[in-house]
Amino acid sequence: MQFLPIFLNVRAQTCLVVGGGDVAYRKAVLLDRAGARLRVVAPEICVELESLVIAGAGELRVRGFDELDMDGVFLAVGATDDEEVNAAVSVAAKSRGLPVNVVDKPSLCSFIVPAIVDRSPVVIAISSGGASPVLTRKLKEKLETMVPAAYGRLALLLGGYRSRVKSVITDFKRRTRFWEALLSGPLSEMVLSGKEDEARRYIEQQLSESDSIVVQGEVFLVGAGPGDPDLLTLKALRLMQEADVVLYDRLVSKEIMARVRPDAEKINVGKERSNHLVPQEQINDLLVRLAQEGKKVLRLKGGDPFIFGRGGEEIDSLAEARIPFQVIPGITAASGCACYAGIPLTHRDCSQSVRFVTGHLKNDTIDLDWPNLANENQTVVFYMGLVGLETICEQLIAHGMAADMPIALVQQGTTPNQKVITGTLETMPAIVKMTEVQAPTIIIVGRVVKLQQRYSWFKGSNLV
Ligand SMILES: C[S@@+](CC[C@H](N)C(=O)[O-])C[C@H]1O[C@@H](n2cnc3c(N)ncnc32)[C@H](O)[C@@H]1O
Structure with missing residues (x-):
């Protein structure tokens, strides 16, 4: 994590915004919404920003930035289009130990301002650590559609009952169960559909029955x-x-x-x-x-x-x-690894069934039903089979499977480190000996493995 997410109480605190244009205005709006007292410094200040500061009884300093503007300040924002001024704001704030944000310059910031989904008092903050503001915005758009607007009302209603519930249900675990049961029941829907009186009656009723809450594991x-x-x-x-x-x-x-x-x-x-x-x-x-x-x-x-x-x-x-x-x-690994490797386990041209088998060695032997596993019309997936790979290949051939039967070893399947090694029963033990293999791995044997080259889609490495 590049930045620690925290929520800062700026109510009635003097917050400095250096800059007088649109960008400065947007930052000032946020600070104002959180109850800060604004101090805005810039040689020119746009009308919207000016009105905002005046309405909130803040300070306008219509001139260039001076280090003394930091006096009595709780945090500072550099939002000018002049890189030198922004850098000076950052240096001055840091030298006084004040939190500072410089718009679009993560290297000059000690904090960054996240994108927010505001359902006050519920606020969701999203940040990409300055890596991609557009990605952050996309995520914000998604969350905006997912979190109902009335969530704030729900939080306020619950907040209003907090101390009462605490005094009625003194045991922490029972109290947690009470809240969980409340939120898993019809309460949220009542509030979200505007039936707040009904929701209050429901909470009262549940509280009166709270003696019956059993904390069961x-x-x-x-x-x-x-x-x-x-x-x-x-x-x-x-x-x-x-x-x-x-x-x-x-x-x-x-x-x-x-x-x-x-x-x-x-x-x-x-x-x-x-x-x-x-x-x-x-x-x-x-x-x-x-x-x-x-x-x-x-x-x-x-x-x-x-x-x-x-x-x-x-x-x-x-x-x-x-x-x-x-x-x-x-x-399961067989299913996940096969899909991500592009191996359709029961492609009907090659396989009528699939078997999941453990390749775990017991007393250095693998005690398996080899005659049935060597059936060429099926796919066999070996879990925990890496150590016994050589034995698996030998035994399948010894029990009648073609030596050129395709086989794949999928390592760390479905992860960004996925690697797929393919070969035949005859060649695979030697290939694996020459390759650095990272656990976990799964082995897939059958004609379906041939399709892997054509159907491979996931961006891991394919080693043939
Ligand atoms: C003890 S078994 C557990 C299997 C697990 N319960 C399942 O359903 O996938 C562990 C074996 O699963 C296989 N395995 C699990 N995750 C895997 C992965 N991401 N890639 C390859 N093999 C995996 C390996 O064969 C590993 O040795």
Whole structure:
């Protein structure tokens, strides 16, 4: 993060704007809306800006900038079309330890002014750290259409009940549940459709029944997909925002973790091949214990929790302890990697079925149903197969599969680091030995792999 997002209270504080044109006017309007007292300095000041300053009982200094203009100032904005003056404003402010913004010059700024979606008291601030104001504007346009105008009214209504709810429901967890239940119910819709009296009656009624609120823990076993955060399901995203605590695996990327509720406790329970940071039994026990403490626990797993994810074992402990849980599917690696690599797993010209198989070595052998896997009319996807790749290729050939059967190794699929290596059962072990391979990887065997060159669309690297 290049800049720390904060909301500054400038009410009744003197804020200096150096500049008298349109750009200065736009900054002054924002400061004025936030209750600042304006001090505007410029040899010429446009009529709109002049009227704004006068209406807010601010100060107009119709002359060039002088360092003494910084006296008594809370923050400064340089908004002239003269680079030297803007630079002088920046230097003078910084030497006094004052926050300073120079329009369109991030290098001269100690703060930047974000694009905002204003539903006061709810304000959404958006910034690209100065990288692309147009992108920021596009995002703002999207949010403007998504956040109803009446959100401000909803926030004001809720704000009005805050201290009352606090005195009626003194326990923090029960209070949080109360607010969550309120906002998941019909209340928002009542306010958004203008029925505020009805909304107040509803809150009163819920408050009078608040004794019956039971803080019950729950576990959400959620599939986070193969890596690209845009492949999260809507339900996964919603539950990621609700959780009090998150247990996550190595396969869950930091981009996905960034979408979890920021104040949720985050516990890395690891899980690498033969290096489980926290052993499975302890994960199962931890889930039970945290839920028994009344927490909403998010168990976030790579891909789909029920596909080579030991999700079954985890919910078994929960079922045993009678803890409520939900299981949310995720896009499994086979599906995500095949799509992003351009390999249609069951293209009907080449394959009538697809099998997901673990290639995890047990006692240095892979104990698989080789005669059935060597069927040439199907596609076989091996999870955790990199270490056993040579054995997989040998065994498939030994059980009758053509040595020139196409095979692909997709590494870090669906992420910007995705690489696709293709070859045949005969050539692949040697190709992989010569290549630096980064986990996780998935192996796809079958005629469908031939289509990869034609259908490749995702901008990763293709190594043939
Ligand atoms: C323990 S399994 C978990 C599978 C997960 N539950 C799923 O549904 O995708 C881990 C294996 O999934 C595969 N995998 C997961 N994410 C992957 C990715 N982004 N690219 C390639 N393979 C991946 C690798 O074979 C890795 O060894």
